[in-house]
Amino acid sequence: MTANDALAVAAIVLPLAVGVAIGIRSLREAALAAAPWTALPAFVAALDGGASSVHADALLFGTTIGVEDVVTRVFLVLTATVWLASAAYARTYMAWDPRRARYWVFASITASGNIGLVLAQDVASFYLFYSVMTFGAYGLVAHVSTAEARRAGAVYLKMALLGEMLLLAAFVILVGARIDLPLHEAPRAVADSPHRDLVVGLLLAGFGVKAGAIVLHVWLPVAHPAAPTPASAALSGAMIAAGVLGWLRFLPLGIVALPGAGRICLAAGFAAAFYGVAVGVTQRDPKTVLAYSSVSQMGFVTAALGVALASPSTAPLATAAILFYVLHHALAKAALFLGTGIAMTAPTGWPRRLALAGLLVSALDLAGAPLSSGALAKISLKHLAADRGAAFGMLLSAGAIGSTLLMVRVLSLAAARRGPVARRPLPWVPWLLLLALDVALLAAPPIDRERLELLVDPASVASAAWPVLAGIAIAFAGRRLVRGLAIPPGDLLVVFERVGAWLRARITGAVRAGVRAEDALRAWLARRVAVPRRRQTLLREASRLEHGLSGFAPTGVALLVLGIVLAWASR
Amino acid sequence: MTLDALLPLAVVLTSLLPGIAIFWLAERDTRLRTTLNLSAAIAKLALVVVIGRGVLAGEIFETRLPFVPGADLVLRADSLSLLFVSLSAVLWLVTTVYAVGYLEGSPHRSRFFGFFSISVASTMGVALAGNLLTFFVFYETLTLSTYPLVVHRGTPEAVRAGDLYLRYTLSGGVLLLTGTAILYAAAGSIEFTAGGVLGELAGRRGLLIAAFALLIAGLGVKAALIPLHTWLPVAMVAPAPVSALLHAVAVVKAGAFGITRVIYDVYGIRLADRLGVTSVLAVVAAATILYGSLKALAQDDLKRRLAYSTVSQVSFIVLGVTVVGKLLTIGGIAHLVHQGLMKITLFFCAGNLAEELGIHGVRELRGAGRRMPLTMIAFTLASLGMIGIPPLAGFVTKWYLGAGAVEVGSSWVIAVLIASSLLNAAYLLPIVRDAWFGEPSAPWPARKGRFEVGLWLLLPTIVTAAASVGVGLFAATKLSPLAMAALIAEREIHP
Amino acid sequence: MTGAIGWAILIPLGGALLAAAAGERASRWIAALAAAATTCAAIGVAASVARHGPSRHPAGGWLAPLGIELRADGLAATMLLTIAAVAGLVAAHALADRSRAAACARSCPLWLFTWAALDALVVSGDIFNLYVTLELATLAAVGLVADGEGPDAPRAALRYLLFALPGSLLYLLGVALIYGEHGALDPATLGAHVGASAPDTAAMALMTAGLCLKAALFPLHAWPVLAYTRASPVAGALLAGLVGKAAFLVLVRLWLEVYPATFTSAAGPVLGTLAAGAILWGSLHALWQPRLRAVIAYSSVAHTGYLFMWFALGTRDALAGALFVVMSHAAASASMFLATGAIARALGHDRVEGLTGLAHRLPIPFFALALAGTSAMAMPPSSGFVGKWLLVRAAFETGHRLWAAVMLIGGLLAAAYVFRLLRRAFLPRPAGEPIAITRSSGGHAALALALVAIALGLAPGLALDLLRGGSAP
Amino acid sequence: MTPLLYASSGVAVFAIALYRIFTAGDVLRKIIAANLLGGGVFLILVAIARRPAAGIDPVPHALVLTGIVVSVSATACALALARRLEGTTLDDGDDGDDGSDDTEVAGRGP
Known part of the structure; x- marks a missing residue:
């Protein structure tokens, strides 16, 4: 049980323990104080980079958790950072909320589930933590006691249950008689499974619900904004990534060619990308726009997944690209959500200008402006497109335009919006830290160094710049057009x-x-x-017959008949 | 009669004798009655532990009493009976504590606890029965001893429920007796032996199928297979401890346990499968699962909704046992314990809500979570378990049933599992959501004592809720019901 | 008359005569002593049979054919014990009842005399002697009925007598024909000689018909019902419990020892049909009788049906089953009659509605009624179940599926009419019903009898061994 | 020839008595018929007593004696009960098999 192992276990158990402790009246105050820092062990485990593996035979069907490969580490960084930032932000943001305790219970449990599913190394415990996260998140979505929150909660619950059941079916069919399976063997098992296509379909749909794939995304624009801001940040940052993690863990990328599934993912991905933009632009609430931006961004990831599925040779490249893209999207989107929260309630004067400036930075970053980590993410995707022909590159650029459109929409809504000025101090620090971390991603991208030079060379700067500029231009041109359209969120x-x-x-x-x-x-x-009337007649009939039998004469006759029959029978 | 031979009999007597003694206690000496009850329950638990250690080590304890020419009264503790005995023993102790609290100050308690102990003794007899005749004897005493509990409240409605209960269970008893007599007439004494005893009768298909149909119809009444289930929701008029232990665990499980015995230890799964009767029963079980859940959806009364949920859940055991497959058997048998724990928790919570806040309807639960947090946490855990969310008990058995279905390639079982999970969610999650996120229409009455409800009622609820989580979370340990079920499947079902 | 058999008959006979002669208080003591002594004699006989097997005692040293031979085999021993148990406990009930010392003085000789007659009948080894003892038992029973409550007790008694007489005389005519044909009266020699000749067949038919009338087998069942509903609880218990079974025991002796198998196998189905009719008709009528005693009377009619089912099945297990039903129903119906007596005294009437909410005001009689009811509906763990199990299993073994079905349906109907009584006890008590709770509500004897019925069910091994141990040659 | 005559007359008496006992309305006629019934059987018993080879067989006579004793006592009992009825016939008041209408059955007897 090395230090890393202990850290990994603490990462999962600490938030859960705090969540439960809040329920106990005597420990409540202490637990509430500790609640914002429960994601620290996970953050430390993510940063120190050491491998760890803990196996508990007794738990469920033999649980193993630990950090063993780069995918786990990247997702751990992503999840820990987002949850830490969200919790720090919530410390002040939720300070005066009457249902504060309930929020922290559900936030801690969801964080524990999210971190758990990243660290899980076998199918059963992955599904265990996935479910804990899913059902914990309901508490965040339905936290605010308003009609929209209740509707959002109901929609979230139904879609989440659908996802859970699809995954339960997929895992059961996949695992079959082996009862449990280490995760690193899962892709091979899926490839060899006799029901491969069914399992792949179920996995795509099951995780698609969480990752906001087209048609399955409908709950996202309703649920994310309904949650309190820190929860929205966590939902759209860390939890969407969980869906992608599911795909990366289970789909047989690089093992077997699945052209059919690949094409579907590609089509669904780009459909989601453009659909997200088309609907997002018309939204009134900046948080809904951000939600649609997530749907659109995840569209790109799905497309990249499609490429990997179709041609196994591109798998390592695609995985690396997806990893970096998801990491970047999580941090940027979380920063954006927190930023809009602050921007809309910051008092006028320098705080408001500072908030809007920060918002602009993260918006540009997300849109993939030159020299930003977003651009780097886009480049890694473009590399993937090298051998897929020009169409893929063009689609990516168009997507970039779309992202810019959404970002402009968010900035304009944030700037125009006159939300209630917060009387309480605003949680600047966690937001700014997150923003810094996002930008810092450039300096130390965990994946591959040589990409950095690419960022600065003029060709890629140009190819990153024109979509952003075009986007801004289109946005200004189409301002009036958008005002007329009003598509309901979701x-x-x-x-x-x-x-x-x-x-x-x-x-x-x-x-x-x-x-x-x-x-x-x-x-x-x-x-x-038993018709009462019939029963009555039956009753009367039987008792009359009975009465008749009890007389002398009938008894005599019966006796005689019996004697004769007996004699005749035994002659 | 060595000491070992007396142990199974002792298990039955530890609840029969106190039961008879309690009848003669006057109403007012509650203390004596409670101590008698609890000490009997603890003594039985100790006995079960002693037997358990022996059975796990491979010993077989058997009491054989001369009864009728051609058949003895046999009580045998093998691994399958040990599972059901340990479940009943634990839950009897817990439910006695609950009943003492629940019936505080109500009339006729000596009569109640007397019949309560006798019905548990009958359940022990059913679990430990070594042959079909002994099984029938205790199966019928179970009917007789549970009837006074159903009509305990003495209201005309309770007596009407009692009539319906009798009509079903007595007719079921006659069918079971007919089947038993036919088999005894054809094959002499039917001892429960792994792999079945009707080998030499294989030629007479008609007789075997007729006897099987009669036996399953008789057992199906208590196992609440459709259309023989109608008595269960109506019997919910009984006090909460009765609904909890008897109608959610003892009586209903006696039926399912009986079906397991008949299929595995009388016919043998291979002969039953060759006769094609198991597939028919599997279809009936599947239909009951869906029917029970759908009917539960339409119920507004909490206990009736839980009753229909029981109807649906018990058929999981029957489904697991009838579809041929080792994992399915393990899943089915383990579900016998898991479902018992989850369902008894739900009924305890229903009892607490009715007793403390007078809640009976499903819609009156809005905001109950704030007023009775511990009860509602238990309810939430049990409900999530019923839906099959890891790491709770229901998930483990649904996982095994699913895996078993994949192993034998009958994919429709998975479809039934998923559909029933969704339906369970449809009728349980709204309750949980209202409890935690709803706003009560009127402020709840204040707490009477230090705790949200009497300690006698709260402790059992927490214990069974913790058990249903522990049983799921620590399923891989050696002593868990799942491990026991695996041992049974290996030692008894597929020797 | 040597050995315990002699005492088993002489003591109750002598006791009856002395009790009749003695004064009110003395007769109670004599009756008590006689009852205790007879019970010991019966136990003595059973013990000797269990240890040494069957034994024969020519009465007065006279050998056949003139002398009467008493013999004690398994069947006789078990029946002696049953009679001792039921009659003894009923006697205890009658004697313990201080409030009716005078009535007891009148009835003590009668039930002692019935006891003596039944003991004699069970052990007698001579078909003419069977006629005499059967007739004595009937006359004593008529006396008991006449001594019963209500103004029309004498009318019921006379009806009972005038119905019973033709039965026994038909039997006597059969005896005469057989003696005319074979010149012997003891079953051992008769068994060897009786063939399928015309007089033998006629004799068999007459004797069986006569005994069916005396045993009140359906459709000849209605006459004792009026007597049971009029008799006092003690009389009712003895009549329904024991006297009703005497004729059946005589018929069993005849079919076992005197008539050859060819006869019985042919006449079996006829009696089987009547038995099935009795089960269904008795149970159905018991379902809607407004009065408790009538329910028990019709329950006895149904149980007679179970007894006669043996004639249709014929196997040894079936006989054990039928005799078990004799034992269990004797105890159960006696217990129900005594319980009804106790309830009727407290309520003033014995209508079924009176039972509402009774469980707590008269716990002991109600509990006796419940336990005896369990045995009446043949539910485990009662002895009624053992009897029915043996009969049903024998029916399936001999392929008589229809009779098995009738017996099973009969069991269900029995459960229906018993629970019709029991379910009322849990209902709340209507306000207006006064209950006179007297100290000696007399339920204890009823409970003891009910416990006998249940105990026999839990450990039937002993009785079955005794039955087989000294079984008829 | 004579034993056959006695036997057949005995049977005839028995048959007539049996018919009358069930069909006679009045109590006394029934009791007389019962007596005749006994008489018939005893006549047959006496008839079969003649053994052509060994002369008269004493056993039937003993049976007849006992039979007569029983029959007389039964008749005496019947007459005593009949006296109490004073004129009401056997089937009077016999309206329902359970006689539900009669007065309350006060628990008089033990």
Whole structure:
């Protein structure tokens, strides 16, 4: 049990312990004080880079957790940083919320689940922590006791359950008689599984719900904004990444060529990218726009995944690109959410100008402006496109334009919006730290050094610059056009909800009809079998017959008949 | 009669004798009655531990009493019976504590605890029965001893529920008796032996199928297979401890346990499969799973919704046991314990809510989480377990059932598992959501004592909730029900 | 009359005569002593049979054919014990009841005399002697009924007598024909000679028909029901419990020892059909009788059906089953009658509605009724179940699926009419019903009898060994 | 020839008595019929007593004696009960098999 192992265990157990401790009245104050710092062990474990592996035979079907490969480390960095920033931000932001304790319980539990699923090294414990995160997050989404939050919570729960069940089916079919499987063997198992296509489909859809794949994304623009700002940051930063982590862990990238699945991912990815932009631009609330921006960004990741699935040779490159892209997106998006939170409530004067400036920096970074870590992420994606022909590159650039459009939309909404000026001090520090970390990503990208030179060479700077400029230009041109359109957040969700309501009405109607039919049948049977009137006549008939039998004469006759029958029977 | 031979009999007597003694206690000496009850429960637990250690080491304890020409009364403690005995022994101790608290100051408590102990003794008899006739004897005494508990409240509605209960269970008993008599007439004494005893009768398909149908119909009444389940929701009119231990655990499990015995130790899974009866039963079980969940969706009363949930969940055991497959068997048998723990927690919570806040309807639970946090945490854990969310008990068994289904290639079982999980979520999660995130229409009545509800009621709820989490989380340990089920499957089902 | 058998008959006979002659207080003591002594004699006989097997005692040293031979085999021993248990406990109930010392003085000789007649019947080894003892038991029973409550007790007694007489005389005619044909009266020699000749067949038919009337097998069942509902609890217990079974025991002796298998196998189905009719008809009627005693009376009619089912099945296990039903129903119906007596005295009437909310005001009689009811509906762990199990299993073994089905349905109907009584006890007590709780509510004897019925069910091994141990040659 | 005559007359008496005992309305007629029934059987018993080879067989006579004793006592009992009925016939008041209408059955007897 090396120091790293202890750190890994602490990373999961500490937030969980604090979450539970808050429930106990006597420990509540101490636990609430400690709550914001529960993500520290994970942060330290992420930074120190040492490998660790802890195996607990007793837990579930034999749980193993630890940091063993680069994917785990990158996701650990991402998750720890986002949760730390969110918790630090929430320390002041939630200070006066009456339901503070409940928020911290659910935040700690969700953090523990999120960190747990990153560190999990076997299928059963991965699913365990994944579920803990999913159901914990409901508490964050439905935290604010308003009608929208309750609706958002309901939508989130339904989609989350759908995702859970898809994954349960996928894991059960995948694992089969082996009951449990180390994660590093999972891709090989998926490749060799007799039901490979079914399992891959279930995995894509199951994790797609969390990662906001097209059509499955409908809960995201409704749930993320409904949560309090720190929770939104965590949701869109760390939890979306969990979906991508699921794909990276289970899909047989580089093991077997799945052209069909690859094409679907590619198409879905770009569809999500452009659809996200088209709907996001029309939104009124900056947080909803950011949510749609996440859908769009994840579209790129899905596309990259599609490339890896289609041609196994590009897998290592694609994985590296996805890793860096997701890492960058998590930090940038979290910073943006926290930034908008501050910008909208910062008092006028220098604080507001500073907030807007910070917002501008992270917006540019996300849009992939030259010399920003966003650009670096875009470059790693472009490299992937090298052998896929010009179309892929063009699509990426178009995507960049789209991102810029969304960012401009966010900035304009933030600038125009006159939110209630916060009387309380604003949590500047965690936001600025996160922003710095995002920018610093350039200096020490955990993946590959040589990309850095590429960033500064003129060709890539130009290719990064023109989409951003074009985006800004289009934004100003189309300002008036956008004001007229008003697509409700969650777009397709409204359709789904109406269909869902109609379906539920049908199902409960059918069930109630079934119950009525069953009772009617039972009543009919009861009438048929024991009709009181018939029972009465039966009763009278039988007692009259009985009375007749008890007389002398009938008994004599019966006796005679019996004697004769007996004699005849044994002659 | 060595000492070992007396142990199974002692297990039955430790609840039968106190039960009879309690009848003669006057109403007012509660202290004596409670100590008698609790000491009997603890004594039984100790006995079960002693037997448990022996059985795990491979010994078989058997009490054989001369009964009828051609058949003895046999009580045998093998691994399968040990599982059910230990579940019942633990839950009897917990439910006795709960009942003492729940029935504080209500009339006829001596009568209640007398019949309560006798019905547990019958459950022990059912679990330990070594042959089909002994099983039938205790199966019927279970019916007789649970009837007074169903009608305990004495209201006309309770007596009507009792009538329905009797109509179903007595007819079930007659069917079971017919099946037993046919088999005894055809094959002499039917001792429960791994792999089944009806080998030489294989030729007479008609007789075997008829006997199987009669046996399963008789057992199906208590295992609440459709359409024989109607008595269970109606019997919810009984006091909470009765619904908790008996209708969620003892009585219902006696039916499922009986079906397991008949399929594995009378017919043998291979013969049953060759006869094609197991596939029919699997379909009925699957239909019950879905039907129970759908009906639960339509119930507004909390206890009736839990009752239909029991109807659905018990059929998991039947499904696991009837579809041929080692993992499925393990999943089915382990579910016998897991479902028992989760369901008893839910009924304890329902009892607490009814007793403390007078909540009976599902919609009255808004905001109950703030007023009774510990009860609602237990309810949430048990509900999530029923849905099959890791690391709780329900997940472990659903995982094994799924894995077993994949192993034998019957994918429709997975579809049933997923559908039932979604339906469970549909009728349990709204309750949990209202409890934690709803706003109560009127402020809750203040707490009477230091705790949210009497300690006698709160402790059992917490213990069973913790057990249903522990059983799931530590499923891989040697002493967990899952390990026991694996031992059973290996030692008894596929020797 | 040597050995315990002699005493088993003489003591109750002598006791009856002395009790009749003695004054009120003395007769109670004599009756008590006689009852205790007879029970010991019965136990003595059973012990000797269990140890040495069957034994024969020519009465007065006279050998057949003139002398009457008493013999004690397994069947006789178990029946002696049953009679001792039931009659003894009923006697205890009657004697313990201080408030009716006068009535007891009248009834003590009667039930002692019945006891003597039954003991004699069970051990007698001579078919004519069977007629005499059967007739004595009937006359004593008529006396008991006449001594019962209500103004029309004498009418019920006379009906009972006038129905019973033709039965026994038919039996006597059969005896006469057989003696005319074979010149012997003891079953051992008769068994060898009786063949399928016309007089033998006629004799068998007459004797069986006569005994069916005396045993009140369906459709000849209605006449004792009126008597049971009029008799006092003690009389009812003895009549339904023991006297009703006497004719069946005689028929068992005849079919076992006198008539050859060819006869019985042919007449079996006829009796089987009547037995099935008795089970269903008795149970159905018991379901809707407004009065408790009538329910028990019809329950006895149904149980007679179970007894006669042996004739249709014929196997040894079936006989053990039928005799077990004799034992369990004797104890159960006697217990139910005594319990009903106690309830009727407290409520003033014995209508079924009176039972509502009774469980707590009269716990002991109600508990006796519940336990005896369990045995009546043949649910484990009662002895009724053992009897029914043996019969049902034998039915399946001999392929009589229909009879098995009837017995099983009969069990369900029995459960229906028993729970119709028990379910009322849990309902709340209506306000207006006064209950006179007297100290000696007399439920204890009923409870003891019910416990006998349950105990026999838990450890039937002893009785079955005794039955087999000295089984008929 | 005579034993056959006695036996057949005995059977005839028995048959008539059996018919009358079930069909006679009045109590006394039934009791007389019962007596005749006994008489018939005893006549048959006496008839079969003649053994052509060994002369008269004493056993049937002993049986007849005992039979007569039993029959007389039964008749005496029946007459005593009949006297109490004073005119009401056997089937009077016999309206329901359970006689539910009659007065409350006060627990008089033990």
